[in-house]
Amino acid sequence: MARRLDPRPRHQQIAAELRAEIMSGALKPGQQLPSTPHLVARFSAANATIQRALQSLKEEGFVRGHAGKGVFVRDGQPFVVEAATYKAPAPRGYSYELLQVGEVEPPTDVAAALAIPHSDLVIMRHRLLLHDGAPVELSWSYYPPHIASGSPLAGRGKIRGGAPQALADLGFPERHFEDRISVRQPTTKEVERLDLPTDVPVFRQFRVIYSDLRRPVEASILIKGGHLYELSYQQVVD
Numbered sequence: 001m002a003r004r005l006d007p008r009p010r011h012q013q014i015a016a017e018l019r020a021e022i023m024s025g026a027l028k029p030g031q032q033l034p035s036t037p038h039l040v041a042r043f044s045a046a047n048a049t050i051q052r053a054l055q056s057l058k059e060e061g062f063v064r065g066h067a068g069k070g071v072f073v074r075d076g077q078p079f080v081v082e083a084a085t086y087k088a089p090a091p092r093g094y095s096y097e098l099l100q101v102g103e104v105e106p107p108t109d110v111a112a113a114l115a116i117p118h119s120d121l122v123i124m125r126h127r128l129l130l131h132d133g134a135p136v137e138l139s140w141s142y143y144p145p146h147i148a149s150g151s152p153l154a155g156r157g158k159i160r161g162g163a164p165q166a167l168a169d170l171g172f173p174e175r176h177f178e179d180r181i182s183v184r185q186p187t188t189k190e191v192e193r194l195d196l197p198t199d200v201p202v203f204r205q206f207r208v209i210y211s212d213l214r215r216p217v218e219a220s221i222l223i224k225g226g227h228l229y230e231l232s233y234q235q236v237v238d
Helices: 010-023 036-043 047-060 106-115 164-170 188-194
Strands: 063-066 070-073 080-081 095-103 120-129 134-143 176-184 204-211 218-224 229-232
Touching: 010 036, 010 047, 036 047, 047 063, 080 134, 106 120, 106 204, 106 218, 134 188, 164 218, 188 218, 204 229, 218 229
Parallel strands: 080 229
Antiparallel strands: 063 070, 095 120, 120 134, 134 218, 176 204, 204 218
8 A cells, every 4th residue: 555645735745844843842841843944954945935834833922032042942831731521710720701692403424412302402502711811712501491491501602610500500510511623614703703823733622521321411512723722621530
């Protein structure tokens, strides 16, 4: 079988190599990148190609340029987004912007996860999650109407304790959740809402929350930019 060759433009290939070195720690926070002549020689590329690669990394936030000094690796580590079902708002921490609430026909995978007919309407809450004012996640959460109708989940007000508290108050406490994670290119809406640089993929989390007797009570689609964020999962073993 013939070996597949990388079909990407050369500047994207070079940016990918440098990005991987930054993420692995081979290029450390605050460290100056090698000079442009050094990178030209290392990658056997034209000066303009190196500059396009560096510009991509600047747009993604991996490096920063200082006039007359050079290009330096970002100071901080990737922002770690904990894979919790609710992130409590706090000053200079997380906050939510509620974009839409209403009854909608669920996507096929959501209907299957909630074990309801695709033609049934569900309650949807569409939100933008921010951290210190910067957008980090778009989410669409869906609830069966026999659970959520007439409850705070169907209203436009903010819910103290978030959806987990609202579900618990309705008699459906969260017992566990399952995530399926995939990576794809973003839609135009996702690029604009999350302020994504060019050519940055997104994480797509498909999350199902279960209550007692493994009853599905929420299905969510969560979209995060793949450039500056990492997902953190923890498992407690008894």
